[in-house]
Amino acid sequence: MPESVVVIRDLVKEFHRGPEVIRVLDGLSLDIAAGDFVALMGPSGSGKSTLLNLIGALDRPTSGSIRVEGLELPNLTDGALAHWRAGHVGFIFQMYNLLPVLTAERNVELPLLLSKLPAAERRRRARAALKLVGLADRAQHRPGQLSGGQEQRVGIARAVVTDPTLLLCDEPTGDLDRKSADEVLDLLATLNARGKTVIMVTHDPRAAERARHTLHLDKGQLLEALQ
Amino acid sequence: MILKFAPLLFANLRRHLLRTAFTLGSIIVAFLMFGLLQAMKGSFDAGATIAGQDRLLTLHKVSIVQPLPKSYWDQIRRVDGVAFVSPVTWFGGTYQDERNQIPVFPVDGATYLDIYPEIVLPPGVRERWLADRRGALVGRAMANRFGFKPGQTIPLKSSIWRRGTGSSTWEVNISGIFDVQENKGDTMGIIMHHDYFSESLARGKGLVGWYVVKVRDPAKAARVARSIDELFANSPYETTTSTEKALAQSFANQIGNVGKILTGVIAAVFFTMLLVTANTMAQSVRERTSELALLKTLGFTGAGVTALVLAEALMLTLLGGIVGMALAYFAVDAFGTTARQYLPIFYISLPAALVAVLLMIGLGIAAGLLPARRAMRLRIVEALRGT
Ligand SMILES: Nc1ncnc2c1ncn2[C@@H]1O[C@H](COP(=O)(O)OP(=O)(O)OP(=O)(O)O)[C@@H](O)[C@H]1O
Ligand SMILES: [Mg+2]
Numbered sequence: 001m002p003e004s005v006v007v008i009r010d011l012v013k014e015f016h017r018g019p020e021v022i023r024v025l026d027g028l029s030l031d032i033a034a035g036d037f038v039a040l041m042g043p044s045g046s047g048k049s050t051l052l053n054l055i056g057a058l059d060r061p062t063s064g065s066i067r068v069e070g071l072e073l074p075n076l077t078d079g080a081l082a083h084w085r086a087g088h089v090g091f092i093f094q095m096y097n098l099l100p101v102l103t104a105e106r107n108v109e110l111p112l113l114l115s116k117l118p119a120a121e122r123r124r125r126a127r128a129a130l131k132l133v134g135l136a137d138r139a140q141h142r143p144g145q146l147s148g149g150q151e152q153r154v155g156i157a158r159a160v161v162t163d164p165t166l167l168l169c170d171e172p173t174g175d176l177d178r179k180s181a182d183e184v185l186d187l188l189a190t191l192n193a194r195g196k197t198v199i200m201v202t203h204d205p206r207a208a209e210r211a212r213h214t215l216h217l218d219k220g221q222l223l224e225a226l227q
Numbered sequence: 228m229i230l231k232f233a234p235l236l237f238a239n240l241r242r243h244l245l246r247t248a249f250t251l252g253s254i255i256v257a258f259l260m261f262g263l264l265q266a267m268k269g270s271f272d273a274g275a276t277i278a279g280q281d282r283l284l285t286l287h288k289v290s291i292v293q294p295l296p297k298s299y300w301d302q303i304r305r306v307d308g309v310a311f312v313s314p315v316t317w318f319g320g321t322y323q324d325e326r327n328q329i330p331v332f333p334v335d336g337a338t339y340l341d342i343y344p345e346i347v348l349p350p351g352v353r354e355r356w357l358a359d360r361r362g363a364l365v366g367r368a369m370a371n372r373f374g375f376k377p378g379q380t381i382p383l384k385s386s387i388w389r390r391g392t393g394s395s396t397w398e399v400n401i402s403g404i405f406d407v408q409e410n411k412g413d414t415m416g417i418i419m420h421h422d423y424f425s426e427s428l429a430r431g432k433g434l435v436g437w438y439v440v441k442v443r444d445p446a447k448a449a450r451v452a453r454s455i456d457e458l459f460a461n462s463p464y465e466t467t468t469s470t471e472k473a474l475a476q477s478f479a480n481q482i483g484n485v486g487k488i489l490t491g492v493i494a495a496v497f498f499t500m501l502l503v504t505a506n507t508m509a510q511s512v513r514e515r516t517s518e519l520a521l522l523k524t525l526g527f528t529g530a531g532v533t534a535l536v537l538a539e540a541l542m543l544t545l546l547g548g549i550v551g552m553a554l555a556y557f558a559v560d561a562f563g564t565t566a567r568q569y570l571p572i573f574y575i576s577l578p579a580a581l582v583a584v585l586l587m588i589g590l591g592i593a594a595g596l597l598p599a600r601r602a603m604r605l606r607i608v609e610a611l612r613g614t
Contacts, residue, residue: 078528
């Protein structure tokens with residue numbers, strides 16, 4: 001049994017909407033093994049994105065423990081979390097979230113601006129990442145000049161350019177046609193085969209089939225089902 | 228270090244070219260105005276600092292444009308403590324074209340040069356001028372402007388005085404070119420002999436504009452001034468005498484009030500510009516909420532995005548400010564010759580340029596501060612949900 005990259009215990013997340021308290025995650029516990037490919041499913045509003053954001057340290061839990069690669073995330077300061085994200089997590093979004101004013105290459109290079117790498121090396125890595133997703137010839141195109149599937153592949157290139165251990169994908173194929181979605185899923189499978197741990201939120205059962213495990217989230221709890 | 232973010236900053240300015248252009252335009256205009264006003268202000272300030280302490284000006288009590296009798300000359304000369312006296316008159320000169328206004332002063336040659344030792348002449352020129360009744364001394368800047376050469380005879384037309392012949396033109400021989408010791412005055416003028424000027428006058432033969440008086444002891448200047456004014460008290464031509472410096476100061480103060488009004492206008496312009504720039508930045512940050520959230524997701528810290536937004540605002544104000552000041556500099560250069568007829572020392576000083584740079588930085592920070600704070604406080608999950 002490989003070691004767990006993500007260890008979650010008794011996780012509670014509440015949101016306040018005026019006087020009302022919404023408990024989205026209610027004492028959830030979960031282990032994700034290194035090198036796993038996990039699909040996270042569940043009805044809308046069940047807290048999938050919330051869980052993903054907590055694992056990626058974009059938000060803080062109300063209580064409970066989140067340990068990623070042995071690091072207890074809630075204990076870190078905001079600044080430390082930002083640095084940690086830059087080095088350890090790649091995010092892939094449903095709407096790609098590329099900067100429209102930058103070329104594909106500049107978009108992919110963006111996370112590397114925070115490193116101390118010289119310009120030539122940043123450029124080389126950005127090109128390599130674009131080549132990996134099959135878009136080497138689109139390096140100078142802006143997002144507006146690309147199809148949705150191509151934009152998402154640029155998004156994946158940006159997520160992997162820093163070589164993180166963890167890829168967090170929130171409905172990465174939610175906005176794509178079947179063919180583009182399959183290309184994206186192929187890419188994620190390839191990256192997983194190369195050792196990345198992938199956690200993917202999805203509504204699409206065919207996308208979930210590509211994962212090794214599927215977790216079902218409902219009413220703030222996990223209904224774990226091994227496939 | 229910061230350089231690697233430059234493409235990101237430039238890309239953001241390019242995003243709404245028209246909006247960026249309007250904002251830049253308003254910054255450019257504000258700094259152009261600032262530069263020109265500073266040049267004018269520098270000119271007024273300079274007048275007060277180059278005036279002498281040991282020189283008195285005796286003017287008509289009502290105003291400098293009212294003439295004084297020539298008979299006062301002898302009387303002032305006899306006042307205790309007076310070293311030299313020269314009459315000075317405003318000729319109201321033009322050369323060739325009515326638009327070429329030139330300051331010409333009929334004076335008493337010998338005493339005038341003694342009163343103003345800062346006037347520097349080449350060897351022999353003083354004697355040549357004093358020996359030629361129709362002679363005139365031309366300032367270096369004036370000579371350069373019209374290409375005047377020693378030995379040349381030029382017609383000076385007065386817009387005020389008329390000769391008995393009906394003509395209002397005096398021909399003068401250029402005896403030489405004068406310089407003025409550094410920072411002690413300007414050389415945009417001509418001096419000629421009072422006798423030659425007045426002898427052929429149709430009217431006003433016995434009148435002069437004002438008197439310039441050199442006192443023996445600067446410490447007693449105030450007492451001498453009082454004696455002169457007492458001498459002519461209750462006469463039809465009462466006088467007021469004060470040091471050149473005090474006069475220049477009070478002139479500068481009057482101008483200073485104008486300057487204050489102009490400073491107020493500039494302040495208003497800058498304030499408006501601050502609002503325009505701040506609005507541009509606020510708008511630009513608001514519509515980029517999800518992009519800033521993305522940067523934070525990628526690991527940019529709160530301080531990091533703050534710096535990016537501030538850098539963007541600074542880039543706007545520095546770009547606009549530098550272009551505006553450059554335009555002001557060229558404008559001063561281009562119109563300087565004309566302006567120097569009225570404002571002797573007209574240029575943008577180094578301190579004024581430094582103040583401009585500080586203003587650019589201050590404005591950039593002020594305009595970027597609120598949007599930057601907003602970017603810093605942005606909560607990633609909420610911003611990402613907003614898309
Ligand atoms: N920042 C927030 N403030 C208040 N409520 C929130 C916030 N974020 C999420 N919620 C609420 O938490 C619940 C879970 O939201 P979440 O986005 O995690 O659901 P989801 O499973 O990703 O749904 P979907 O499939 O529609 O994306 C929802 O009821 C949502 O309204
Ligand atoms: Mg969601």
